[in-house]
Amino acid sequence: MSDKLLDLDQLNKLTDIFRVLFNRPDLELSDNLSAKDVPGWDSFNHVNLIINIEEEFSVRFSNDEVGGMQNVGNLKALLASKLP
Amino acid sequence: MTLFINPIFWGIAISVYLLLLMRFPGRLIFRFGLFNLIALTILLGWKISLGALGFVLLTWSAINLITSLKNKSSSASRSLATLGFFLFLFFLFLLHKFNLANSEFSAQLKQTAPWLPAEILLPFFVTLSFSYIFVRCIDLAHSCIWKNAPLVDPISLMGYLVPFHMLVAGPVNIYDEHMRANERPSSAMTPVRVLLVINEITTGLFYKFVLAEGIRIYFYGLNGNISVTGWFDSLILVVYVFFDFAGYSRIARGLGLFYGIPTPVNFNAPFLATSVTDFWTRWHMSMGQFVRRNLFTPIQLQLVRRVGVKWAATASIVTMAISFSFVGLWHRMSWTWFLWGVAMGALMAVEKFVQTFLITKKWDRSGIAKIAIDSLGRVYVLLLIILSAYFVANEVFPI
Secondary structure (H helix, E strand, O other), rough: OOOOOOHHHHHHHHHHHHHHHHOOOOOOOOOOOOHHOOOOOHHHHHHHHHHHHHHHOOOOOOOHHHHHHHOOHHHHHHHHOEEE | OHHHHOOOHHHHHHHHHHHHHHOOOOOOOHHHHHHHHHHHHHHHHHHHHHHHHHHHHHHHHHHHHHHHHHHHHOHHHHHHHHHHHHHHHHEEEEEEEHHOOOOOOHHHHHOOOOOOHHHHHHHHHHOOOOOHHHHHHHHHHHHHHHOOOOOHHHHHHHHHHHHHOOOOOOEEEEEEEHHHHOOOOOOOOOOOHHHHHHHHHHHHHHHHHHHHHHHHHHHHHHOOOOOOOHHHHHHHHHHHHHHHHHHHHHHHHHHHHHOOOOOOOOOOOHHOOOHHHHHOOOOHHHHHHHHHHHHHHHHHHHHHHHHHHHHHHHHHHHHHHHHHHHHHHHHOOOHHHHHHHHHHHHHHHHHHHHHHHHHHHHOOOOHHHHHHHHHHHHHHHHHHHHHHHHHHHHOOOOO
């Protein structure tokens, strides 16, 4: 994975996806945030989250990338590595 | 489970640890694989060990062939070889299940296929829990074929696929994690590790031989079996299976910690679950994680990509039904277990709608509403598990 970071606009888009999907308008995306911290972030919604991100950013994740994400930090780094 | 009251088993378990401490050449997983083979031979006899070794060699050869085709041939030949491997694996799984279900199967097989080395194959399938070896093979194939993980030598692979301390009922260990055992520092015991090992093994023995067997003997007599004729029997069965299975899993985990061989946690207070979905993340956790990794996530991703996020909820019902019907058939090839799996999958999909409703109403946050919902959830889960135990114990829809 590269050392690239998401810019502010990308980070805002990602935050919006989380807030709408998990119905948490005040949710802040810290790197350590994981499924256990967000009610409703289970295996069902994890896939929905990924598909939403894929559609918003026009990227594609592999099955293993989807299964291997441990927290938001992982997700942000992986997403940044896929963006041009 | 009588394995754990056999002094020979414990003698072998300690000997394997002492042998691992010695500075033999080779990495930890190779040395464990080698001593594991010796342990299996002493415990179960040469026929079963030979059957297991033959199976591991076949699996190793097949995976080796498929991964070597990756760079040399067209994708069609690799796909064909992969399909052939999975068909072979599935055939052996069916053989194992039919053998368990039908006591005449062995004699029938000898008549139908006299060329088959049934004396070697059948004891291997009966004595070892092939259902677990089957799911480990799938995890191995997933890692090596699709994730490009390196394939270990056949002896090390024996330690992953047929570990003697996970003989009876798993858990389902992960190939990638087994490989990582080599990266860890020495297997020398620290005081904390000694305490962890002792805690896991003694708690496991207490669960199995005091709680599970105590409950069985109290209600059904010294030599009695639990026969489910009413709801109370079903409750006893659920409690018995928990202490039996969780006890076994903790002993296996304790031995895994003893050797430095990854052996996953399998239970996490399942009766505190507030939904069936929550229950399956706490009961037989290693199997749940296997299903999520190898079935649910890949199928759900493909389905939702095809039909769009708008239909994600419908897709999840289909995916859960497929994933849990696999779990049902993995337990037993019968209509009852298949329908049990479909029902569990459908129920979890329904729970998803309820959960979304609760989140929308903000009833899932702290407060009286959350306490009430969680308490009701625990009662609902317990009742449902008792009902499902009654359903499968009586084989409501026999083949």
